[in-house]
Amino acid sequence: MSDYTVRTLRPDEHRAAVDLFRSTLHVAATTDETWKIVERAQQPGRTLGAFDTELIGTARSFDAEITLPGGARAGAAGVTGVGVRPDRTRRGVLTELMRAQLTDIASRGLPFAVLRASEGVIYNRFGYGVTTRSRGYEIDRRRAVLRPDVPAGGQVELWPLDTALERLPGLYAALPHTRPGMMTRPPYWWPGWERHAREATSPVLTAVHHGEDGPDGYVVYRVERKHWNDPAVLEVISLHTGTDEAFNGLWRYLLGVDLVDTLRAGERPVDEPVELLFTDIRAVTDTGGGDELWLRLVDVPAALAARAYEGEPVVLDVVDPVLDANSRRYHVSPDGARRTEAAADLRLGVDALAMIYLGAWRPSQLAAAGRIQPANPAALERADRLFATPVPAWCGTHF
Ligand SMILES: CC(=O)SCCNC(=O)CCNC(=O)[C@H](O)C(C)(C)COP(=O)(O)OP(=O)(O)OC[C@H]1O[C@@H](n2cnc3c(N)ncnc32)[C@H](O)[C@@H]1OP(=O)(O)O
Numbered sequence: 383m384s385d386y387t388v389r390t391l392r393p394d395e396h397r398a399a400v401d402l403f404r405s406t407l408h409v410a411a412t413t414d415e416t417w418k419i420v421e422r423a424q425q426p427g428r429t430l431g432a433f434d435t436e437l438i439g440t441a442r443s444f445d446a447e448i449t450l451p452g453g454a455r456a457g458a459a460g461v462t463g464v465g466v467r468p469d470r471t472r473r474g475v476l477t478e479l480m481r482a483q484l485t486d487i488a489s490r491g492l493p494f495a496v497l498r499a500s501e502g503v504i505y506n507r508f509g510y511g512v513t514t515r516s517r518g519y520e521i522d523r524r525r526a527v528l529r530p531d532v533p534a535g536g537q538v539e540l541w542p543l544d545t546a547l548e549r550l551p552g553l554y555a556a557l558p559h560t561r562p563g564m565m566t567r568p569p570y571w572w573p574g575w576e577r578h579a580r581e582a583t584s585p586v587l588t589a590v591h592h593g594e595d596g597p598d599g600y601v602v603y604r605v606e607r608k609h610w611n612d613p614a615v616l617e618v619i620s621l622h623t624g625t626d627e628a629f630n631g632l633w634r635y636l637l638g639v640d641l642v643d644t645l646r647a648g649e650r651p652v653d654e655p656v657e658l659l660f661t662d663i664r665a666v667t668d669t670g671g672g673d674e675l676w677l678r679l680v681d682v683p684a685a686l687a688a689r690a691y692e693g694e695p696v697v698l699d700v701v702d703p704v705l706d707a708n709s710r711r712y713h714v715s716p717d718g719a720r721r722t723e724a725a726a727d728l729r730l731g732v733d734a735l736a737m738i739y740l741g742a743w744r745p746s747q748l749a750a751a752g753r754i755q756p757a758n759p760a761a762l763e764r765a766d767r768l769f770a771t772p773v774p775a776w777c778g779t780h781f
Contacts, residue, residue, distance in 0.1 A: 406465030452690025511736030535631020599628025686719035699726035727761030741771035
């Protein structure tokens with residue numbers, strides 16, 4: 383029996399929830415100035431609070447869309463701000479918040495929920511699985527000589543922060559989603575970006591690439607240098623391009639920024655071909671990668687039906703520990719997905735389904751690790767082909 387209640391918070395309670403969340407991350411409460419920005423990131427009706435005598439836990443979300451294999455977009459709740467007061471942890475508060483939040487997301491008809499996890503051990507039990515992976519890399523500027531055959535690229539225009547705040551939402555929205563896993567950035571997403579940019583310890587700049595048809599990519603970056611004669615690092619905060627020309631042109635620009643020794647980019651697509659730009663392929667070194675976006679199929683039949691497939695059918699027996707209506711068998715094929723009573727080829731948890739859904743892992747890899755149970759091992763090869771994606775999934779949006 384729980385001795386706390388969970389309910390949706392009123393807007394006048396949002397700041398307490400944000401401050402509670404920050405305290406669980408060991409970050410100070412919002413100042414009045416910070417709250418002026420962060421307040422705009424709170425979508426009404428999307429913050430839950432757990433109470434005993436007072437607020438002890440919280441979780442919130444904002445409504446967005448995610449790109450699926452085949453190019454369709456579908457509704458996804460961007461879950462964030464999850465925290466439980468340290469003197470109330472490990473007694474089921476998060477479990478109750480997650481159950482209430484998933485039920486609410488399902489009732490609003492969103493087929494997906496997504497999040498970025500603070501730790502890898504928390505969210506599988508609620509049906510989330512790692513669905514995109516990313517890579518970080520570092521470029522030694524002195525070694526990074528562009529090959530002569532790298533196309534020149536178009537004009538690059540520099541925007542100061544206030545211009546970027548005004549124009550980037552429109553530019554990001556206009557760029558194509560070139561990979562599954564990419565997300566829309568609704569108005570509730572941008573204040574978080576603004577806060578990070580305003581609180582950065584050096585100026586945050588945006589370089590916009592102009593192709594023949596107008597702006598087709600941008601990079602947000604800043605340069606950090608502790609003392610005037612210390613090595614300087616250019617940190618790529620965000621890089622989104624709609625054309626190869628923009629990708630090449632923006633890297634050409636970044637490599638031309640003066641007083642920089644190293645260029646560092648984190649959370650990039652695992653197959654981003656940046657090395658191919660340089661005469662010395664070893665100008666680029668990997669700085670590590672890991673899990674990026676975690677996905678939850680909230681409405682499994684709708685989610686399975688929404689993406690494109692290639693190959694031959696499989697029957698999945700899906701087990702969902704939280705939303706029981708999803709625990710069914712599904713026939714999945716290039717013609718779509720539907721419920722079936724046919725015998726299952728593969729049995730898997732809804733978290734494992736999220737791990738194959740955007741192609742981050744092959745079903746046969748999860749089966750080898752014991753995370754998918756094949757009733758019919760021959761079906762694994764079919765499932766590998768069915769769920770494969772032409773390009774690795776990547777999100778590129780932090781929240
Ligand atoms: C999307 C985001 O916002 S990510 C940010 C998540 N928040 C943080 O990391 C802030 C710091 N941590 C916290 O606030 C809390 O520890 C939380 C929110 C992670 C967990 O809250 P709790 O109320 O303790 O979780 P709850 O009691 O419901 O735990 C459910 C199960 O998960 C396990 N669990 C929860 N958190 C952790 C953890 N950090 N490490 C290991 N196990 C955990 C519990 O042991 C429990 O297991 P059981 O069901 O086998 O008994």
